[in-house]
Amino acid sequence: MATPPISRYPVPELAGLPDDIRERILAVQQKAGFVPNVFLVLAHRPDEFRAFFAYHDALMEKEGGLSKTEREMIVVATSGANDCLYCIVAHGAILRVYAKNPYVADQVAANYRKADITPRQKAMLAFALKVATASSAIVDEDFATLAAQGFSDEDIWDIGAIAAFFALSNRMANLVNMRPNEEFFLLGRVPRAAKAS
Amino acid sequence: MATPPISRYPVPELAGLPDDIRERILAVQQKAGFVPNVFLVLAHRPDEFRAFFAYHDALMEKEGGLSKTEREMIVVATSGANDCLYCIVAHGAILRVYAKNPYVADQVAANYRKADITPRQKAMLAFALKVATASSAIVDEDFATLAAQGFSDEDIWDIGAIAAFFALSNRMANLVNMRPNEEFFLLGRVPRAAKAS
Amino acid sequence: MATPPISRYPVPELAGLPDDIRERILAVQQKAGFVPNVFLVLAHRPDEFRAFFAYHDALMEKEGGLSKTEREMIVVATSGANDCLYCIVAHGAILRVYAKNPYVADQVAANYRKADITPRQKAMLAFALKVATASSAIVDEDFATLAAQGFSDEDIWDIGAIAAFFALSNRMANLVNMRPNEEFFLLGRVPRAAKAS
Amino acid sequence: MATPPISRYPVPELAGLPDDIRERILAVQQKAGFVPNVFLVLAHRPDEFRAFFAYHDALMEKEGGLSKTEREMIVVATSGANDCLYCIVAHGAILRVYAKNPYVADQVAANYRKADITPRQKAMLAFALKVATASSAIVDEDFATLAAQGFSDEDIWDIGAIAAFFALSNRMANLVNMRPNEEFFLLGRVPRAAKAS
């Protein structure tokens, strides 16, 4: 059958987009080798596009106590809880690449308790999932549990804010039926050496 | 007892904030007569503040098929489902003011099915709550149901995106234990005429 | 639009009611300045009316280790969990009046964990919500937790029985679509001094 | 091991009870051949005892469109949903006796969809379970569904009120750890003829 569309909504042509958005998309394409569909799908609404990626970058590309790999773990675990196909597949790929580990993304998406990660990372994901699924039940004890694992208050904001941002992102992807690029499914699964040979 | 803090995190002084953020806050104070705590609490992270309010404005202040009152209904109903005290109280107040109706916010926060709203608005809130609580189960039939009530595809994006944005907002408020301003509790409850007397 | 009815069922005229019921209703009106709708709605079934209010009074107007304010907190918190509009609004008003606090009812209805109440009261509401939503899971440890907060066994019966009685009350209100009186929405929100001026 | 107590709370001696309560208990004993524990357990609080049984009688012993067997079906089905041991066992026995059917109580307690009952009774129990577990979601369509099965509005009040009353009753039994009398377990299971032989 023909490839299904990447969104329920119209997907704009690059040529017709505002300059800043087109330039961001071209920069991503330059770096990744393809344009992740989330950029094309959200460009349907330029103002929301700008806010979405500004928020994303503020959380995912900042310095701090969480590594880039850990930030992506939070995305994959909470997207798994929200059954969001796009984010599981796309951020699963990014997590594999950052972690240089072809297995961890599928582990974290299915059940972080069985993943090959540290106890500190399991505590981080337990809290992220509480933010994702039962945020009104957050209590002081949750902060104490994370502090005991070495997380600062600012780290905890990061964990919670990433889980909160992807609560938004997962819902948008489910709303518009966002389709993951085929490239993401394989990315980071084959060791570099094997690919080079 | 002393008034509890408005956030688990440090709340910055206005004087020390970046100019654009301070100006936005002063403008809100000018218009509302007080500064809603969400502005002070999120100013702890200026980049996230800017993205948050850019996203908020893109969804809540745009033109379109949904009235401002209807947009606030979506906020209050989904914040009720997420047990988010700040958003129930603050956006409940805004909803009362926009709707010129002192009862509708409490109705929608508790149970939209019993609110004094139109069947079209009930369909809108049923979908918003599905986005808020079970977005992976969204199917084509949901779009058809809303279309039958006169909603365009762009209206449906608005409904879903507002529910998705407040999924983020509710989680942030629950994370930092954001406290509603006392002003919000009474706002819009007393008819204008009564206040004038 | 016209004011919606206060019940799905016929609401009797005062004149046609049995004497004891009419007198109770007139006494309430005398004291409160209006007749809360629950009296009119349940008068449709006089025998059930009598049992309902006898039960209510036995639990809410007795002496004991719980203050009247605390009893109303239990009602508001469990009615919030049951999404019962009538009880949230009507007992929220009573709670504000008893507590002389215009904020506590909205706090407790949304999320008792973030309310300005004591740790003892939070333990009380945690147990009340367990009775309301998962009573088969009650174990001896729950009694020990409450005893550690100073509650006697009789206090615990009170907490549980109030939660159990409003499990009934909330379901009846939802069944008949009971509408809160407009008076309740504002009651207790404006400080006395302000009202006097 | 020794027989466990029938309540977490003190159980009063018959001799020390108010006359009306002692007389009611003796009358039950006369009729049933034993005193169901609910009478002894609730007698710990005479005012609540009186209200409880007045309410019970108003719902369970009235005339109307529901047979006594059907009323007990509602009790058993909703008590099953609430995992209330006392009510499943005690009212299961009463249901077997009324229905002259040794199987229907266990069927209805486990899963009414598979019980040997009429489609009308299945619709009745589906609604009773909605009242028991999700009463805020009751909508006009539920009334229409029941009307199509021949239930009047007053019948629907009965169904809902019985489910609501046992929401209270189940929670009280779970709170005080009420123990079913051993007699109930066998009652109604052996056909009369067999017993006579």
Place this chain on the structure above:
Amino acid sequence: MATPPISRYPVPELAGLPDDIRERILAVQQKAGFVPNVFLVLAHRPDEFRAFFAYHDALMEKEGGLSKTEREMIVVATSGANDCLYCIVAHGAILRVYAKNPYVADQVAANYRKADITPRQKAMLAFALKVATASSAIVDEDFATLAAQGFSDEDIWDIGAIAAFFALSNRMANLVNMRPNEEFFLLGRVPRAAKAS
């Protein structure tokens, strides 16, 4: 009304069954005095019949740290959680017979926390229910809790495997609408002495 069928699917005649299956059924009939319906219903698919009972026997008839009574407790508790009428009734009967206790099966089916069983057995059933309803949340602490009650690792495999096998069995019974034999409802309820008289 006529007795409903014991399965939604065709039930084979004994005469037409493969020899091994017919012999097993006749042996059961010899021992129990009747043929439990599960044998007739599953004989519709001989290969699945053989695997089902081989698995059943491997778990339920082996030696080990769990008594036969305890194994049946696991079946009844998890079948209660799965609302499986056939298994509650049939294995409830077997549990009564093994335990020589006419009450324990109804207790465990409704709420093991209130059953007349040992703390060790309550820990066993708490874990069995976790396997039945939330197996992905099993963590090392669960094994430690059971070890503290004296269960070996092999005992824990037994508990978990019985809960897992009846997860299958309950779903098959619900799928085909398997009807319990009337004999099971009374079995083990009447003390031997009474029956002899």
Place this chain on the structure above:
Amino acid sequence: MATPPISRYPVPELAGLPDDIRERILAVQQKAGFVPNVFLVLAHRPDEFRAFFAYHDALMEKEGGLSKTEREMIVVATSGANDCLYCIVAHGAILRVYAKNPYVADQVAANYRKADITPRQKAMLAFALKVATASSAIVDEDFATLAAQGFSDEDIWDIGAIAAFFALSNRMANLVNMRPNEEFFLLGRVPRAAKAS
């Protein structure tokens, strides 16, 4: 870090296994190029091993209205609902191979509603998930819905029995913390042609 064990329980050496089990394992290794861990892990209990694979083969290798690809879809979708890492990864691989489609397994594991499958297959998976998560709610209408998609009664038994069998399998894998072989993560993701080059 060192590779974690493939089971919480001892994993037997091939040499010490009963002949029939060792031969089955060697045959699988011959065919697949490696031994899937489920064979080694379950060999800890030979009798359960034999019953498990006899059941598996009876359901997964039989002729009938469901293709092998469709049978694996049922496994992957229900294992996703049960958060079973081993089955998602191992049967995801098998599904990719059977379907000659590198994307469908991740789609079905996350959310079958968004998978590139036919409406008939979506109806099949909706029913399989009902068997997996709410089997007591199965009603005649479910059979009618599937019949309308062309499924025979025997096909429906297959769908339900596969979902039921993997309810067992998922729980065993979660109980023993079964680890997927690394080979499964990549299997079926790279088109043959690409691999040949």
